[in-house]
Amino acid sequence: MSDTMTPQRYGSNAGQPLTRRDGLAKVTGTATFAADNTPEGLLYAVYVPAAIARGRVVHLNVEAATAVAGVTHVMTPQNRPPLQGDPEAKPNGFSFIVDVLQNDGVRYAGQPIALVVGETLEAATEGARLLAPRYEVADSETTLAGQGGEAVEPGAFGRPGGAEHGDVPAGHAAAVSAIDVVYETPAQYHNAMETHAVVAAWDGDRLHLDLPSQALSLSCASYAYFFGIPADNVTIRCPYIGGGFGSKAFPTGPQVLAILAARTAGRPVKLMLTRAQMFGPVGHRGATRQRLRLGIDGGAALTVLDHEGTAATSRFDDFIEPAANASQGLYAAEALRSAHRAVRLDVGTPGPMRAPGEASGSAALECAMDEMALLAGLDPLKFRLRNYAEVEPGTGKPYSSKALRACYAEGAKRFGWADRPMEPGRMRDARGLLTGWGMGTALFGCPMFEAEATATLRADGSALVETSAIDMGQGAWTALAQIAADSLGLPMDRVEFRAGHSSLPNAGIAGGSGHTATAGGALHAAGRDAIRKLGEIAAADPDSPLHGSGNADFTARDGRLYVAGDDSRSEDFAAILSRAGAVDLTGAGSASRPAADAEAHAMNSHGAVFAEVKVDPDLCQVRVTRLVGAFAAGRIINPRLTESQLMGGMIWGISFALHEEAKHDPRSGRIMNADLAGYHVPVNADVRGLEVLTIHEDDPYVNALGIKGVGEIGVTGTVGAIANAIWHATGKRARRFPIRIEDLL
Ligand code: MOS
Secondary structure (H helix, E strand, O other), X not given: OOOOOOHHHOOOOXXXXXOOOOHHHHHOOOOOOHHHOOOOOOEEEEEEEOOOOOEEEEEOOHHHHHHOOOEEEEEOOOOOOXXXXXXXXXXXXXXXXXXXXXXXXXXXXXXXXXEEEEOOHHHHHHHHHHOOOEEEEOOOOOOOOOOOOEEOOOOOOOXXXXXXXOOHHHHHHHOOEEEEEEEEEOOEOOOOOOOOEEXXXXXXXXXXXXXXXXXXXXXXXXXXXXXXXXXXXXXXXXXXXXXXXXXXXXXXXXXXXXXXXXXXXXXXXXXXXXXXXXXXXXXXXXXXXXXEEEEEOOOOOEEEEEEEXXXXXXXXXXXOOOHHHHHOOOEOOOEEEEEEEEEEEOOOOOOOOOOOOHHHHHHHHHHHHHHHHHHHOOOHHHHHHHOEOOEOOOOOOEEOOOOHHHHHHHHXXXXXXXXXXXXXXXXXOOOOOEEEEEEEEEEEEOOOOOOEEEEEEOOOOOEEEEOOOOXXXXXXXXXXXXXXXXXXXXXXXXXXXXOOEOOOXXXXXXXXXXXXXXXXXXHHHHHHHHHHHHHHXXXXXXXXXXXXXXXXXXXXEOOEEEEOOEEEEEEEHHHHHXXXXXXXXXXXXXXOOOHHHHHHOXXXXXXXXXXXXXXXXXXXXXXXXXXXXXXXXXOOOOHHHHHHXXXXXXXXXXXXXXXXOOOEOOOOOOEOOOOOOOOOOOOHHHOOOEEEEEOOOOOOOOOOOOEOOOOOOOOOOHHHHHHHXXXXXXXXXXOEOOOOHHHOO
16 A cells, blocks of 8 residues: 555656657567568468358368469368367357367358468468368358347356446436437457467477467467467467457467467468458457437436447357446446347457447447437536536445546647537538537546566666566557666666566456556566565665665665665665675566455546537538547556557547448358458548547556556547537437448438
């Protein structure tokens, strides 16, 4: 707890807007991503995806493929060597069933039906082309359409629970004004810039992988499960990841097959999926249909907030987008209900994708709040403030911290919200474009995972810190190195930071926006441990100015150790260590959130997003011209990188609102736009006037450093803000995403 209260005074590196430590290597092309590795004797694998959504493969022309010069192996369900772990089961509580040629059945388009291996990529590609699969096609269903689905039994990973607080029927009955609306969100695909890849090399029963993974330790355990070897026998090297967004936290079928091919061949194998192959076997955000029933009393207070999400998932595994949970933590309502239903389709299993649940849930909720505000006759921001939750709705738990009011106020001020006319269609710009302003509230949880780190003070007074943390472009390594340096009281250039390899202490999962809090918490604890041990040495040493201060707390800055609160007594690290025999001194630490603090509080990052759109009155073309997001997310370690993360999230919001959608061909069940030409994401010209404010927030409960998380919250709030701005510009309420021109005609 004493650590908990020090954030204001913490370190000199944290809080600095440093540029990325890996930036130069990335922009100069010297950064080595997984598929950039070409070990001696490398073979190339090409993935063969099913072109139908349901049925059976009845013929593959293996002879023709094998006859191609340079093709070494064609793996099909007929000759696929056994795996030690059952692919229809799951290796751990945070994984999916993988498709690895179990049989000749097809359960979604994009599922593996073969893997072709060759001496060159060209040979394997030609072999794959010649396989010319023939299918027995069964009818498939790939869209939610009007299907009601089944109620979700909450339980294992991927099956969200619901919640019910208060008397929901009474809340409906008590409403003097109510809405009952349905919003739809489409299937979306992560589309990280780096597609999924692996370079697998076996050495006896040891497996070395170059593999982008958001969860090194869990991935090692999962691959160990499939191949029947101890987890310690698997090493993953992962110095760079070209984006993950949730899709790279889990083992995938294609990667398991490539590893299997390497074992069969006795040679290293590389597999890199094409962009099109990413649409199926590596997860996506499932489509949803969400029904929101809101009611208010005569004073515009919510009597009920009733959110039912129906989400698409696969036939054989579970990940049900937990959209309705977005309504749990946000607005005070006398009665509150969230529930989930699942519709099983002939699609690959969805998975977590940036702000899973909250992104799609908040899109619908924030629009519904806008609709309710209109009926209440209140400005949308005033309506939200009218229903501001001082404690967590339903549970009554206090928030560990919640500077949402300040987010609203600062964001509104910067945006100029006070000048917004209530009526839609009242604003036009100089060119005659309809102009609209909308807003939305942002919310995301701040989980932490288990993690460890070590910090070693070297005899020369420099340090080495180690944890297996990964950086998928978010700047984690930079922020983490800042934390590590501060925990040791050293300038950045005296701290060697090692990360990105599974042999280092487990840094947990880079997900849930919790990586900095998690790995940073472990690094902080490790550094503090090293400093404490150094203090013990100095206190016991009669030659040290710190002698005899054994019961004191020690602090460190600029490579000197101090008795806390007493600047007159200090000594250089190197001097202490040199008298002790020039030994290295290692501290160890783990990430933690005291269980009592976690139990007693609701913990979230919050924000408010304000959007301006312009709509052509004749063509109904929409442009987002301004976005202001104000976010409170606890301690900000690196303002530059945080701003980038939040901006990135807000751009995802633009994408969600106006661009992204995977479209299935109803005849084949295939995705028709499985490339970046057809699957639209915003480009620079679609993104202008983006502004991020971070609101100061001290949180004494989330963790020792008061860090929440900024990776995902930017998506939430933004989608609704844009949709609401479109309504304000046009008076037309679109209830499906992405919002299209034809929705506004
Ligand atoms: Mo995120 S969807 O937890 O990588």
